[in-house]
Amino acid sequence: MVTDEQRRDFTGKVALVTGAGSGIGREAxxxxxxxxxxxxxxxxxxxxxAETLAxxxxxxxxxxxxxxxxxxxxxxxxxxxxxxSEAGRLDAAFNNAGITGGTHRIEEYPTAEFERVLSVNLxxxxxxxxxxxxxxxxxxxxxxxxxxxxxxxTGPGGMSAYAASKHGVHxxxxxxxxxxxxxxxxxxxxAPGWTETPMVVANSRQNPAFAELAKKAIPAKRGAxxxxxxxxxxxxxxxxxxxxxxxxxxxxxGMTI
Ligand code: NAI
Numbered sequence: 175m176v177t178d179e180q181r182r183d184f185t186g187k188v189a190l191v192t193g194a195g196s197g198i199g200r201e202a203x204x205x206x207x208x209x210x211x212x213x214x215x216x217x218x219x220x221x222x223x224a225e226t227l228a229x230x231x232x233x234x235x236x237x238x239x240x241x242x243x244x245x246x247x248x249x250x251x252x253x254x255x256x257x258x259s260e261a262g263r264l265d266a267a268f269n270n271a272g273i274t275g276g277t278h279r280i281e282e283y284p285t286a287e288f289e290r291v292l293s294v295n296l297x298x299x300x301x302x303x304x305x306x307x308x309x310x311x312x313x314x315x316x317x318x319x320x321x322x323x324x325x326x327x328t329g330p331g332g333m334s335a336y337a338a339s340k341h342g343v344h345x346x347x348x349x350x351x352x353x354x355x356x357x358x359x360x361x362x363x364x365a366p367g368w369t370e371t372p373m374v375v376a377n378s379r380q381n382p383a384f385a386e387l388a389k390k391a392i393p394a395k396r397g398a399x400x401x402x403x404x405x406x407x408x409x410x411x412x413x414x415x416x417x418x419x420x421x422x423x424x425x426x427x428g429m430t431i
Contacts, residue, residue: 176413178414180413181412181413181414182209182409182412182413182414183209183210184206184209184210184211184235184265184266184411184412185209185210185211185234185235186210187210187211187212187263187265187266188211188212188213188214188257188261188262188263188264188265188266188313189203189206189211189212189213189214189264189265189266189267189268189411190213190214190216190253190257190264190266190267190268190306191203191206191213191214191215191216191267191268191270192216192217192242192244192268192269192270192271192298192302193216193217193244193270193271193272193321194213194215194216194217194222194223194226194239194270195215195217195218195219195220195221195222195223195225195226196217196219196222196371196372196373197369197371197372197373197400198270198321198366198369198371198400198403198404198407199215199217199268199270199271199404200215200222200225200226200229200400201400201401201403201404202268202270202404202407202408203215203226203230203237204226204229204230204233204237204404205401205404205405205408206235206266206268206408206411207230207233207234207235207236207237208233208234208235209234209235209408210234210235211235211265211266212235212236212238212261213230213235213236213237213238214238214239214240214253214257214261215227215237215238215239215240216239216240216241216242216244216253216271217239217241217242217271218241218242218243220241223239223240223241224239226239227239238260240253240256244269244271244294244298244301244302245293245294245297245298245301247301250298250301250302250304250305251305253305254305254306254309257309258309258312262313263309263312263313264306264309264310264313264316265310265313265315265316265317265411266316266317266318266319266411267302267303267306267310267316267317267318267319268318268319268321268407268408268411269298269299269302269303269306269318269319269320269321270319270320270321270407271294271298272294272295272298272321272323272339273290273291273294273295274291274333274336274373275287275288275290275291275333275335275336277332277333278332279331279332280334283334283335287335288334288335290335291335291336291339292335292338292339292342295336295339295340295342295343296338296339296342296343296346299320299342299343299346299347300346302318302320303318303320303346303350303361306318307350307354307359310359311357311358311359314358315357315358315359316358316359316360317359317360317361317362317410317411317412317415318350318359318360318361318362318411319361319362319363319364319407319410319411320343320346320347320361320362320363320364321343321363321364321366321407322340322341322343322344322347322363322364322365322422323336323340323365323366324365324366324367324424324426324429324430325337325340325341326340326341326343326344326363326365326422327341327344327365327422327424327430328430340365343363344363344365344422347361347362347363347420347422348420351419351420351421352420355419355420360410360415360416360418360419361419361420362410362415362418362419362420362421362422362423363421363422363423364403364406364407364410364422364423364424364425365422365423365424365425365426365430366398366403366425366426367392367397367398367424367425367426367427367429367430368388368389368392368397368398368426368427368429369397369398369399369400369402369403370397370398370399370400371400374397391429392426392427392428392429393427393428393429393431394427394428395427396427397427398425398426398427402425403425406423406425410423
C-alpha cells in the first residue's frame, strides 16, 4: 500500500525549477529538496542561485544550480541535455521564471518591452515544455506546473504584456495537458495572487499606500508568503494530485472570488 507520506515524497526523483534564485522559485526548489528530490535550480541571477544553494545545505535532497536564460532555446536545450546525462531522468518541472514589465496603457506600451515580457514569461514556458516533455516521456512520465497569475483570468489595467503572457501560459498549459494526458504526463498551472516576493516587497516599500489598499482588497487581508505558492506547485507535481490535468490552481487569498 502506498502511504500518504510516499505520495508526497520525491525521494529518487529529479525536479527542475526555473526562477529559483528568488521568491516562489527558491521556495519551490527548497521544498522539492526537503521532500528528497534532486533539484536543478535555474536562474539568470547567480547571486540568487548561490543563496538558494546555501539554504539547501541541510536538506534531504540536493540542489544543483545552472545559469540559464529561459527565453533562449539553445540554453534550455543544453540544460535538458545536461539533466539527462547527469541524472538520467526528469520527473517534475516547475516553469516559473517571470518578469512583470512596466505599467503603461496599450497605446504607450513600448513594443520592445512587450516582446521581452512575452519572451521571458510565455516563450520560456513553450521552450521549457518542448525539451522537458521528451525527457519526461523517456523517464516513464512526470508532471509539469507552469506559473501563470491571477492576471491569467483578469485584465489588470496597464499590464497588457504581463496579462497577455499569463493568459498565454494558461492556454499553453491546457494544450500541453491535452497532448500528454494519455502519455503519463500531467500538465497544470498555478495562478498566484499578491505574493510577498522581493519584487513585490520592493514595490510596496516604494508605494506603501498602494500596498495597503491592495491588501485590504484581498479577502484574506494579507499577501501570500512565497512558500504558500510553492507548496501548491509541489503538491500539483506530487502523486496526491494524480487526477488533475490542465487545471489552473488559483492561490490568491480570495482575490478573484
Ligand atoms: P521574483 O522576481 O522573486 O523571481 C523571479 C525569478 O525569475 C528571479 O530570480 C529572476 O532572476 C528570474 N528570471 C527572470 N528572467 C529570467 C530569465 N530570462 N531566465 C531565467 N530566470 C529569469 O518573482 P516571483 O514573485 O517569485 O515570481 C515568480 C513567478 O510568479 C513569475 O512568473 C511571476 O510572474 C509569478 N507571479 C508572481 C506574483 C507575485 O505577486 N509575486 C503574482 C502572480 C504571479
